Amino acid sequence: MTKVIHVHLIFEKQDYYFGSISAVFDTISEAQIGIKKSTLLHAGLTDGGSTITKRAIIKQSHLRRSIRS
Known part of the structure; x- marks a missing residue:
């Protein structure tokens, strides 16, 4: 799975995704992210x-993809 930072x-x-x-x-x-x-x-x-933070919410998740048969 691919890691995604929201x-x-x-x-x-x-909203941004990285x-x-x-x-x-x-x-x-x-400065923008705080x-x-x-x-x-760390x-x-x-x-x-x-x-x-006072300026942003940063979350990490995984990108879910369809399983091809």
């Missing part, structure tokens, strides 16, 4: 887990 920016009311935490910070600044990259990397996001 970032919801609270004040901008926008394949890694590093990709998040290529698009969104630390957490530093190193802090988020937060220990797990499947279904989330981290909430």
Whole structure:
């Protein structure tokens, strides 16, 4: 399964989806998200887990795909 990082920016009311935490910070600044990259990397996001800041909700999940026969 493919890991997906979902970032919801609270004040901008926008949702973004990324394949890694590093990709998040290529698009969104630390000021916009309200957490530093190193802090988020060490937060220990797990499947279904989330981290909430004053500016964003960051969740990790897996992309589910159809099984082809």
